[in-house]
Amino acid sequence: MAVYMKVNLHFADIFTRYPAISYSDGAEQRFEDVDIAGMDLKEFLLFIQRFANEECVNVYFCMPYIDFPDGLRIIAIEKDYQEFIQVGYDNGCVIQVYMDHLGSNVHQWIVDDQAENEIDDLQGNVHDDLGHVDSTPMNKTINDVFLSKLCPKVQSISSSPPHEDTYFRMDDNDTIVEEVTTYNENVNWKKQKPVLGMRFESPKQLKHMLCNYVVANGYQLCYKKNDSRRLLVKCCSGQCKFRLWASWMSEEQYFQIKSLIDEHNCARNFKLGSIVSYAWIGSHFTTEFLNKKKMSVRMLKEEVKQTFRIDVSMGQCRRAKKHAIELIEGTLVEHYSKLWSYGEEIRRSNPRSTVNIGVNSMPDGKIYFSNFYVCLEGLKQGLRGSCRRVINLDGCFLKGLCTRELICAVGRDANNHIFPIAWAVGLLEVVKDILPTAKHRQCARHIVANFRKRFT
DSSP, rough: OOOOOOOEEEESSOOOOOOBBBOOOSSEEEEEOOOOGGSSHHHHHHHHHHHHTSSSEEEEEEETTTTTTTEEEEOOOOHHHHHHHHHHHHHSEEEEEEEEEEEEOHHHHHHHHHHHHHEEEEEEEEHHOOOOOOOOOOOOTTTOOOOOGGGGOOOOOOSSSSOOTTTEEEEESSSSEEEEOOTTTTTTTGGOOOOOEEESSSSSHHHHHHHHHHHHTTOEEEEEEESEEEEEEEESOOSSSEEEEEEEEESOOOEEEEEEEEEOOOOOOOOTTTTHHHHHHHHTTTHHHHHHHOHHHHHHHHHHHHOOOOOOOOHHHHHHHHHHHHHHHHHHHHHHTTTTHHHHHHHHHTOOOOEEEEEEEETTTTTEEEEEEEHHHHHHHHHHHBBBBEEEEEEOOOSSSSSEEEEEEEEEBTTTTEEEEEEESOOOHHHHHHHHOOOOOOHHHHHHHHHHHHHH
16 A cells, blocks of 8 residues: 655745744645655645636745744755655655745845844843943933034834834844735735735725625624724624724825734634725726626626625625726716816817817806717818718717717718718707708617616
């Protein structure tokens, strides 16, 4: 009977550096009956990626009898893979393997931490050898009104922990530098998690990340305090110690996690409450609506259930669809506010073109859209030089915020093809006054459709 090495695969999580290098809250899978030694490095990477259904940028294994993370070794080339196999068979124990989905520089983190520990140990030995050293500053000009302005102030390093707004590390020159954690929205939503000190552009962005976090892990979290200045999040059932407090930073325009207890001991539950908003649903389905604009609300509800394993209401899906379309196209109000710039750009790029924008001024000072007309200079020349002296006018009804009509004037060129001349919004009634003898025809198909809609 063949004897295979035992491997414990850790996946679906990310390496975090602060307050200590860790890889937790992910998934684990023990392999005892897989012939890993019979694979090469490429086959091994393909095997774990197919199993985890996740992309693997780097893969590490931990040396037996060496504590994590000091025992981590990267498997980058075939030589590293053979060393991994040899360690597994020589020790006869379970080898811990970690999938890195983001490409974190874990080895550099370990080197930096070891350097910091060596510096701390050296400073401690010097202090023990020299005894108590007078820490009085040697700057004799500190009390001089004029000379003190020329000399930099002496800053002492406090023994208290750093402020939670920032972290500190040692660079290559053994200099203490500041390192902060800023939320990266490009990280896969399944791998997003709150980290102490993480900074966000707004409370809305933090709540979006928390929604990703609870949906991916099935945690029941609730907002205990939720306003524009602060955010307090706890476990809904009260069984967990999880607690997150965030507020605005005093010196920078960032919304930051100030305190965090990331401990969960309650059962996972994917029947989530109000923390899952329609905006969160819509932001995850913008691509689907871009490709399939006719996706119904019922189809969206099923997609949410299959993708995220959560149940949402039809009302949430209806608002999520509207929100997704607004994200793709922008709101109509924003579009109409850009009409002046659009008209000026047409006049600049197409000289002698005609652009007319009609507005209605209200007594309260607000200006509302009335009508819009465009005729490009190139189309004018084409009409005069190559088209028949017949102009056709067609229109369709606009639905939504502006319930008017879009009218297009078209002609026939020498090849009997349709030639666009001009287009406008909201001018169909004017034709009866300017061209009273023009013939008008109605589309029979539209008449039947409207009849059925009204009377059946």
